[in-house]
Amino acid sequence: MLFLSQCINGLQLGSIYALVALGYSMVYGIIRLLNFAHGDVIMIGAYIAVLTIGAGVHPALAVVITILGCVMVSVLVEKVAYRPLRSAPRISLLITAIGVSLLLQNLVQLFFSADTRAYPSTAIIPAKAFDLGGLSLSLSTLVTIVVSVGSMVGLHLLIQKTRMGKAMRAVSEDTGAAQLMGIDINRVISITFAIGSALAGVGSVLYCCRYSIANPTMGSLLGLKAFVAAVLGGIGSIPGAVVGGFAIGFAEVLVTALGFSAWTDAVVFAILILVLLIKPSGLLGKGVSEKV
């Protein structure tokens, strides 16, 4: 029974990682940028929820505002910071992404102090638990898993079945050729950022409902772990991000359950290094041959 409850625990954590990893993977797939600021968008989402619910906004509306806020921040960052560097070397883009991540963290710290704030998790998802024959399943776990799986299915349909999804796949396959076919590259990239950060917004609400806290640096480690999940699954691959997210979630819960909770971060990064050593393209990624 303990094993089963740990499995559900891993499923909950894994689905949050998967949601965040999807954002990384989509952005990397389309402009080959490792968006360091993605984790911090989640942090911004957490603060938006704390502030709006604190101001008396209805929790359901607050969740919508959180998701919209994440989308706006992300699209703005893409327009202001990443777009001027479209043709710049990769290293410039990467340094800019680090800069944006630092900026978001420190702006929040400047305005709201570095203190950890309580997140109104019970206002969003009531603290209820179902008893399934000795196995306790909290409502928040159930909601997390259902919402995550729902978002992933929605994303899959969007990418595979719609025109915009087709355009996104085309840009990720070959930006130049896609442009020649009349696809508005900038619009597609903006929409990719918007979708990725909407998922991050959902992830933010679910993550904070699990841990009930918000602080300015909460996003960086969550973001890094989600990135590891994306690499593990194969960066740029949507199903890969989901598989990687669940794998990292389970690994973390397993390490904690075995009594090594101080080592979870080290284990996650060790997994990353092992993956890169053995199969750099990840579990579901396709190998890319170099063009001369």
Add this chain to the structure above:
Amino acid sequence: MDKAVRPYRQIPVYLRYLINTALLVILLAAGSALLASGTVNRAQSAVILQIGIYALLAVSLNVATGYLGQLPLGHAGFMAVGAYTAALIWKALPGKSLGVILLGLLAAGLLAAVFGVVIGIPALRLKGDYLAIITLGFGEIIRVLIINLPGVTGGTPGLMNIPKHSSFLVVYATVILSCALIHTLMKSRHGRAILAIRENEIAAEASGVNTTFYKVLAFTVSAFFAGVAGGLYAGYTGILTPGNFTFMTSVNILVMVVLGGLGSMAGSIIAAGILTALPLALQSFNKYRMVIYALLLIVVMIFKPSGLLGRYDFSLTRIIEKAINGRLFPRKGKAGEEHA
């Protein structure tokens, strides 16, 4: 143009070395005399030492970022390896002899270099972004290791009572020697190979450069000097805690390199000096420091991606050469006459 072109007179190589060595020795002597005379107070001399240490960190990161064109984000990890190695050696060996200090710094550099090889070989087989993430992961693993091995490293409270070996002379002699070594490496054929990889990896490989070897070499050299700088840091603070070596430390060093100019040693040193002295000089600045650093990173990348000095490097002998040839201030329209 019937006027004969005057030959460009050059300073002989041995004379160049003499000029530079003499100047640096004078600089060292003047610095220690200034500190010994008591005209600078304790706080100021602490800033001077910190500038030296951060300058070495920035110069060492510049080898991997500016010269090799990769982006390691775990520089604080190498620094931590060096710092703890030197600290443990110095704590074990009593005395303040030159041999002990050198042993500590060398061991610090060597162990960091070993980590550099171990991390570099897998990381450098992959392209750009993965190196950033793998080194970032490495930096975090080192920190978790330090926290979870209290028997060796003192754990979270830290390692205390480290002998304070980092005097002005030790710090700046090490910095100057390290910079000279890195400089000569970069001017040698090995350095040219590293630059060739930065410019175009495929072309370099086609020209017979062993790209994997030189990438790992540059990365290891970078790690070595980060380790040495870590050793100096341990001898300067006397206390080491894992909190000294977070991701933010790596980013601080990166900001110095980016601001100074990717590939410019002089730029790294100047930026390290400014960014270390500024927060200490302006207390109120500290609150906004990280916001400004972050904005600097973004703005520099968008408007001047090569950094403030670009790839320019200061050379005293080049200036003297220009002066004796009367070309210190070249007139317009005669730029074609300039020798490279």
